[in-house]
Amino acid sequence: MAALDRESAYRIALLALVGLLTGGLSALAAIAFVDAVLWLNDALFVSAYARIRLEAAPILLVAATLAVPALGGLVVGQLVTRWVREGRALGPPDAIFAVQMRQPPPTLRSGLASTLAALVSLGSGASVGQYGPLVYMGTLIGALASRLGRRIPDIQAVAIACGVAAAIATAFNAPIAGLVFAHEVILRHYSLRAFAPVTVAAATGYVMANVVFERPPLFLVEFAGVRHGHEFLLFAVEGVLAAFLAAGYVALIVRAARAAARVPLPAALRPALAGLVLGVVALELPEVLGIGKETLRFATIEGAFSAGELVLLVVAKVALTALCLGFGFVGGVFSPALLIGILAGALFGLVWPAVLPLAHSGIVPYAICGMMAVTSPVIGAPLTTILIVFELTRNYDLTIAAMVAVVFSNLVAYRIIGRSLFDIQLAGRGFDLSLGRDRAILRHRPVAARLSRDYIALASDDTVGTLLARLEAEGRAEALLTDRDGRLRGQVHLQDAVARPDATPLAEVARTDAVVFGERTTLWDAMIAMRDFIGEAVPVVADDGRLLGVVPESAVIAGYVEAVQDLRREENAAA
């Protein structure tokens, strides 16, 4: 049993401090962000409460509806193209990447500009979510706080997870969901070293939201309970249907981004175009503007919508969210998914009693199940969404109902789109988490990082005699052939040359089909390629064919073992 030495005590104190600090700051940032969005929505006639002020001046209302999202898009376009180095919205995928690859997240300037662009997007009514930007703010704050504890391994990952957990805990008033989200989506493991500070951060966020600022809950719903056993079967069916809707939503977002690239319009102007389209639709359907918290509430009220209206709204919201995100508005996918899901769930709850002659418990459980069953596969967080229901409604029946729907939805959606939209986006950037963290990380570490220049290079017209002399002198069994420009021409092994006359040119005994790595060959590819490899080292060549060096077999194995050990150590770290 290890005693609590000074180093451990130092680490525990520092981790707690990082949790507290990151949690507190992220919670404050989240509250400020949400309030700023609300204020902008009121000032810019996006919220229903503000729009009713223009009720007597319909022309002004039309003008504001058309102009605000379009002008907002114009500002967002400028912010992103000028100030965000990556030239795109930053969000949860960047947090996941930084944590998994242990790389610093995008620069502070990019992060702040992206956050500001998100604020303008949401403030001007774009159909995007606010939790993605909040998660990214948590990431920024976590990355800054991690500088406090450089001596602790994986401190950056832990600190980012703290920031994310606090942001979610604050925004949803749901500390357990925040805690789980950080592990489920960002860290993807449950080590005690991360768990403890992240818990501190989530609790801090909750205290900030509830005790210090007394924020109202995100939504309140009155529900007596699920009255009939057969309804759980229907929740499962609803989950399966929700999976298809979620998959469609994700596919459309991915496609819209590709389509936007083909539009003959500068990237800086694309959000404005999306804003204009959104404004035109909003003239008829104001519900599509912004986060739609009124619509969220109406969806749980029996009779607020007809089935036709629900279909129309689901279709419009899916299409416009894909359009807004694809065309460069900055924001998340979570809030629109909640809205799409709750509307679709309400539709399910409205339609099935007309088809099946069975008793039911009203529209509320179906709306809530739909909300979570659509959202969870999109963000790849089944546990988080179940917990959000529990913490928001504090209703056991609703939680169990949502659990059934969420699980079936995730099972089906995984077959269609994989784990989440975030993983799809990361895979698009060459970081594929679909077969586990090990593989994703191995596939992202270039083997060239372990390059050695310790090799024998000879020219093709050198003779076997020269080769044997060099090999003997340096105690090697193989050499590389290069031409005058340094391009690799082949490899010569001792056993191929030793029986030949000394005057034989090396070109005759060289092998040209041997294993060769490129500049970007990853550790994973190297491991696969070396399955049938016999020899000392594998040459690495640049794209233009020049020989860069060699990677000894032992270095590849060492790299693999290191990566895997790193992961296991991180996953099992205590303090």
Place this chain on the structure above:
Amino acid sequence: MRRLEILVVVLAALATGAAADERTLTVLTWGGAYEASQRAALFEPFTEATGIEVETVHYDGGIEAIRRHLSGEGEPTWDVIDMIRADARTACRAGLLEPFDPAILAPAPDGTPAAEDFIPGSFGPCSISHIVFATVIAYDDRAFPGAKPQSVADFFDLEAFPGKRALRKAPVGLLEWALRTYGVPRAQIYDLLSTERGLNLAFRGLDRIRGQTVWWKDGAEPVELLRSGEVAMASGYNGRFFHAQVMEGAPISIIWDSALLEFNNWAIPAGTPDRALAGRFIRFATASERLGALANRISYGPARLSAQRRIGLHVTAGIPMPPHMPTAPRHLGEAIIKDHAWYAQTAELRRRRFEAWLENVDASN
């Protein structure tokens, strides 16, 4: 500078104490039992303390009377107005009121500054809230010998609680109540009522009782309608129901669920002859002791916390007053705080929609 000036004047006035002053103070207020309570709890003690007589002028709300007085011939003679918060806001915007200086307010007896002692939102740019009243639903106890109605949802439930309903013929309160029956949380009511869908839902809720509704205009009517047994439930003002129930023994009970809370504010008309004197009166009338004394005469809640602790037995009837207050913690927890800004912005819309709905009712009946 101005704050300092007022302080100096107030202090100087206090220093001269009861030195007889030739002039009188003119207060605009609402008459009836309310004014009688004010006279006993506020005006007479003020005269005793300062030697200044208080005269009242009857006021029915709105801002037109103030506008006429200020633009009329001669110098304005009114000093202080007791007006509802929404009117104070409108009058302030129209420039009919002096800006309000919170520094004139007295701290609580325990030294808590006024800013922390008044209910949040009490401080307006031109006025200070002093009492809270509620528009509530009450029922005739005789109409429901079995289970009693408990919530606003019961008001809309003609099956469980049959009988005529009385509602004020104005789009005030009833939309909120109708929406509450769908389970909408109180905090979200005005957001939802700002949408076409929310208004439609509210009117659809009202449809459920429209065949059974009797309309009233004057605040005394709902009490009479209940007393005579003409209706089983009615909306009305909590003070009037209290008076009928407790002071006169009428079989009326109040449902506090979703009570619509409103505020009465003190304000000083623009160009008043003696601003310092008006400020001195407001300081006096909003002191915890005076507000407590008022609340022990009529069931309107003081807008400051230290005064709420002074609510005890009714001075003549001897019954405990705290349970009758709109500000009782139990009532506050289920009340709807009337959104005055929303009301000001939707006046025309509400009127139009309400009248259209009424016509529709008449046509279909």
